[in-house]
Amino acid sequence: MIALLLYLCSGLALSFALMKERRLALKIWLGLVFGCVLLMWLPCLFAFFLGFTLTAQYCALILAVLIALGAAYSLFRGRGAEIPAADENAKQRDLIGLVLSLSLTCVCGLLLHTHVLCPHEDGSLWVGQSTYGDLAMHLGFIESLFRQGQFPPEYSIYPGQQLNYPFLVDAASASLRFFGLSLRASVIVPSLVMLFCVFLGFWLLADSVTEKLGADLLSWLLFVFNGGFGFALFFGKYPFSTIFTEYYKTPTNFTDEDIRWVNVICDMLIPQRTTMAGWCVLLAAIYLLLSAVKKTMEGGGRREMLCLAFLAASMPMIHTHSFLALGILSAVWFFCALPQAVKKGRGALLFWHYVLYGLICLLLAAPQILKWTMDSVSTGRLLKWNLGWVAGANGALTNWFHFYTVNCGLVFLGMWLLPFFVRGRKLHIFLGASAIFLLSNLVAFQPNLYDNNKLLYVWFMLVDILLCDWFCESLSSFRSPWLRRAAALLLVFLGTFSGLLSIGRECVSAYQLFSSEQVEAADFIVENTEPDSLFLTAPNHPTPVPVLTGRSITCGPGLYLFFHGVDYQAREKMVGKAYGGGDDFLRLAEELGVDYVYIGGNERRKYEVNEDWFRERYPLVYDQDGITIYRVTEENTGS
Numbered sequence: 001m002i003a004l005l006l007y008l009c010s011g012l013a014l015s016f017a018l019m020k021e022r023r024l025a026l027k028i029w030l031g032l033v034f035g036c037v038l039l040m041w042l043p044c045l046f047a048f049f050l051g052f053t054l055t056a057q058y059c060a061l062i063l064a065v066l067i068a069l070g071a072a073y074s075l076f077r078g079r080g081a082e083i084p085a086a087d088e089n090a091k092q093r094d095l096i097g098l099v100l101s102l103s104l105t106c107v108c109g110l111l112l113h114t115h116v117l118c119p120h121e122d123g124s125l126w127v128g129q130s131t132y133g134d135l136a137m138h139l140g141f142i143e144s145l146f147r148q149g150q151f152p153p154e155y156s157i158y159p160g161q162q163l164n165y166p167f168l169v170d171a172a173s174a175s176l177r178f179f180g181l182s183l184r185a186s187v188i189v190p191s192l193v194m195l196f197c198v199f200l201g202f203w204l205l206a207d208s209v210t211e212k213l214g215a216d217l218l219s220w221l222l223f224v225f226n227g228g229f230g231f232a233l234f235f236g237k238y239p240f241s242t243i244f245t246e247y248y249k250t251p252t253n254f255t256d257e258d259i260r261w262v263n264v265i266c267d268m269l270i271p272q273r274t275t276m277a278g279w280c281v282l283l284a285a286i287y288l289l290l291s292a293v294k295k296t297m298e299g300g301g302r303r304e305m306l307c308l309a310f311l312a313a314s315m316p317m318i319h320t321h322s323f324l325a326l327g328i329l330s331a332v333w334f335f336c337a338l339p340q341a342v343k344k345g346r347g348a349l350l351f352w353h354y355v356l357y358g359l360i361c362l363l364l365a366a367p368q369i370l371k372w373t374m375d376s377v378s379t380g381r382l383l384k385w386n387l388g389w390v391a392g393a394n395g396a397l398t399n400w401f402h403f404y405t406v407n408c409g410l411v412f413l414g415m416w417l418l419p420f421f422v423r424g425r426k427l428h429i430f431l432g433a434s435a436i437f438l439l440s441n442l443v444a445f446q447p448n449l450y451d452n453n454k455l456l457y458v459w460f461m462l463v464d465i466l467l468c469d470w471f472c473e474s475l476s477s478f479r480s481p482w483l484r485r486a487a488a489l490l491l492v493f494l495g496t497f498s499g500l501l502s503i504g505r506e507c508v509s510a511y512q513l514f515s516s517e518q519v520e521a522a523d524f525i526v527e528n529t530e531p532d533s534l535f536l537t538a539p540n541h542p543t544p545v546p547v548l549t550g551r552s553i554t555c556g557p558g559l560y561l562f563f564h565g566v567d568y569q570a571r572e573k574m575v576g577k578a579y580g581g582g583d584d585f586l587r588l589a590e591e592l593g594v595d596y597v598y599i600g601g602n603e604r605r606k607y608e609v610n611e612d613w614f615r616e617r618y619p620l621v622y623d624q625d626g627i628t629i630y631r632v633t634e635e636n637t638g639s
Helices: 001-019 024-050 052-075 088-113 131-148 167-175 183-211 213-224 230-234 242-244 263-271 271-295 302-313 320-343 347-379 394-410 410-415 426-438 449-475 480-508 516-528 544-548 557-564 569-577 583-594 601-604 611-617
Strands: 126-127 513-516 534-536 595-598 621-624 626-629
Touching: 001 024, 001 052, 001 167, 001 183, 024 052, 024 088, 024 167, 024 183, 024 271, 024 302, 088 213, 088 263, 088 480, 126 131, 126 557, 131 167, 131 183, 131 320, 131 513, 131 544, 167 271, 183 213, 183 271, 183 426, 183 449, 183 626, 213 263, 213 449, 230 480, 242 480, 242 534, 263 271, 263 449, 263 480, 271 302, 271 320, 271 347, 271 449, 302 320, 302 347, 320 426, 320 449, 394 410, 394 601, 394 611, 410 449, 410 544, 426 449, 449 480, 513 516, 513 544, 516 544, 516 626, 534 583, 569 583, 595 601, 595 611, 611 626
Parallel strands: 534 595
Antiparallel strands: 126 513, 595 626, 621 626
């Protein structure tokens, strides 16, 4: 915890030094974002030279402290500078945003408690509906980095293949493991900070566009409790109990009924850690981009553009989709702002600010893209034309409008009205969001078509803000206050009811991820095998060896590897044959260097295991509650 606080304090010091004239809430938010970026990046910079080790962690902490001291000195030296007084209405809006964001973070804290390796009395570990799929992968990345210390990391579920998935948020958790946090706590604690940054960041971004309390509140509610018209399915076709008892039959995630526009809390922020970290940084980057362009029109903006450049350059391995979304917005908003800048005599200034922004991004982000992202593109089925996102079984071109109407509801319908009512800067925001929407409906950026929603939610955020701003302006023309309230409540109901039902489902969901027997076997492995040991296990989801011990396995679940572009099928077949023993096992063991064979319930159900062959040939080092482990090599006899 102390290490995390030092990083956050460093970020806050930077924010207060660089953003002296900003309101307190903005400085706190940007400071927390800066602190999270430092936590994700500084240990990795040293890990290139020192490995992902305790030494690298201490070097990163020392650098974070030096950054904090430098920022504090700069702040102290410039304390005589005049800081504009904050508007009282702005202060009130900030306070409400802080309270709402903190309250929702507490709710998410309860979800994280039940959804991240929640221990039961019998020793088993449980998760929720939304974390049953992705969490095991992230936990495996964290433990592998912490236990093995290899950097740049490889897939612990496919050794020999570089880990091209954006892993920095998991590296941050692995760093906290070195300072005493448990695996469970290392996920929950930084997640709370990032979730707070997302919730407050959206509020402050909305406020920078609307400057209206009503519009801020309305857009924030429609974002965090988002959902379309899927709730209508449960007024006749399905009983409401289905939502709370079945697996993924909710008003925001029901694939049999073409409901794919998931609630951001349930299925984006809680289970998808890279999206959570990406949005944490992206919202700050969008705010700085809008601010930099606005200030450039007034003859300033260089400081905001520099902060934006370094923030943007950190993003490719935090969340590649967010980096791509920011790039699209940056390009569109440049061309939108250029005519006005030329008219004001600021065209050259805007151009050179963008050159500065682009050069810094090129120098710092390009190595990440070349090292990790391009390797991922070259190894898998990434980037292809695809019309209509995941618009359903009837074909993208025949049910596209209906699909988006049911899924995205009011925001999608309102999008078509906005061009007639928004002007100036707000029109530029709309055009940037529309460019993301158009591209997401033309190109698939990964094998899993569904993952384009990581771009589409950026469109949703911006259009949501603009739509609620216009709606509140329209409501002001209603003479009756009761009519205004009724219209606002109807909008909130239609835009949030599906999301609230889905969140309710998450609150009561519980699924066992690992049995007590698997946990005990994992404890044995941690205590009695070397961190770089390689295990033969079934490639089931979930498997306890990589997740709970950080050890590598011969081949992990295709659920992960396929969608990361890894060609795993041949090795998966070898694993199946290897459990039969004989030459098939010896060939695999020699090719990959297998140290241990793990045989549990998953392996016996999936394969015809020739356990007699293993028992006759190799020492049995663990035999308890139906789980056996055989040692293949003599050199890995324990730590």
